[in-house]
Amino acid sequence: MCTYLTEKFRIDGAAKGASGWFTVTDGMVYVDHPYHATQEHTVNIDLANPSEGPSARVAIELTEEGALALVEAIHKALAAAPPGLASAARRSASASASASA
Amino acid sequence: MTHAMWAGTVAVTGHEGAELEAYAARPLDSGPHGGVVVIHHMPGYDEATKEIVRKFAAHGYAAVCPNLYSREGAGVSPDDQAAAARAKGGVPDEQLVGDVAGAAAYLKGLEHANGKVGVIGYCSGGRQTFLAACSLQIDAAVDCYGAFVVTPPPAEFSLKAAPLISLAGKLSCPLLGLFGADDTHPSPEEVGVLSAELDKLGKEHKFQIFPDAGHGFFATDRSSYRPAAAVEGWKKVFGFFGRHLTA
Structure with a gap:
């Protein structure tokens, strides 16, 4: 079946696509038919920057197990790092600190 | 029929004069040929859909598949175009109608066209x-497992697709519907509701629900492919278009 269901979220970071690195602003997750993977359905993740056009996109098509393993690995990696180390708030805080110095 | 064909990328004029990329194929003999507009599935204007266009040409039809996601940018790969279109909730219905009208006009304008045009689409198509x-x-239409004709998409789906059953009275041609018994979008129950509505309205239609088949049973490049249903389904498609699109 086609689920059509698309979870969208704002994101802040960078990704490497077909034409090199770009800033990512938008994420989408949907469980649907893949474009390239050979499974009937996959968890499809897009990291994109629509302001730079449709080609500014990194696409991932994972099995359910693969997607959950990715989620778990992200949680483990974050848990092992000092809290807030990779937070967007930390970057804003250091930027305002250097501005006031 | 010589079985020789031409196939390649063409431009068609779609809704509100937009120039659309399209993939066309047609026999090289002198015809006359019926026309078929192929509507691609939600993953987009892909290799498998282009192969379907060539299949119609091999059977004596001039066929064209407009890239419904052309507006996402020229030179952008079809998978990126599809992702961008999905993020916007899919193709608006009004735009789709204009794009299919443009593709039908392209076919009618071809040398050796017999003036008849059918439409076939898969999944969202x-x-x-x-x-x-x-x-x-x-002149003839084939709906291959199209969802949300009878019931609306669940509220959490960000798809701009309203049910169409209220339009059934305006159906302009015979309709062939090919569905899988194991499909949930559309379910066999939904197919039954549409069939009953068309019966009530006196609209010519023939629906077939294939056993041991789910959504996407025609898709040879996917694990949903079911050879028994697909082979029988193609026979029905060519029989149906043969009756309604030949001069």
């Missing part, structure tokens, strides 16, 4: 085939 057949003067 199945729903769009029904929409086109209720909105335009078409």
Whole structure:
């Protein structure tokens, strides 16, 4: 079946696509038919920057197990790092600190 | 029929004069040929859909598949175009009708055209085939497992697709519907509701629900492919278009 269901979220970071690195602003997750993977359905993740056009996109098509393993690995990696180390708030805080110095 | 064909990328004029990329194929003999507009599925204007276009040419039809996501940018790969279109909730219905009208006009303008045009679509294209057949003067339509014709998408789906059953009275041509018994979008129950509505309205239609098949049973490049249903389904498609699109 086609689920059509698309979870969208704002994101802040960078990704490497077909034409090199770009800033990512938008994420989408949907469980649907893949474009390239050979499974009937996959968890499809897009990291994109629509302001730079449709080609500014990194696409991932994972099995359910693969997607959950990715989620778990992200949680483990974050848990092992000092809290807030990779937070967007930390970057804003250091930027305002250097501005006031 | 010599079985020789031409196939390649062409431009067609779609909704509100937009120039659309399209993939066309046609026999090289002198015809006359019926025309078939192929509506691609939600993953987009892909290799498998282009192969379907060539299949129609091999069977004596001039066929064209407009890239419904052309507006996402020229030179952008079809998968990126599809992702961008999905993020916007898919193709608006009004735009789809204009794009299919443009593709049908392209076919009617070809040398050796017999003036008849059918439409076929898969998955979301199945729903769009029904929409086109209720909105335009078409000679025959084939809906392959189109969802959300009878029931709306669940509220959490960010898809701009309203049910179309209220348009059934405007169906302009005979309709062939090919569905899988194991499909949930559309379910066999939904197919039954549509069939009953068309019966009530006196609209010519023939629906077939294939056992041991789910959504996407025609898709040879996917694990949903079911050879028994697909082989029988193609026979029905060519029989149906043969009756309604030949001069």
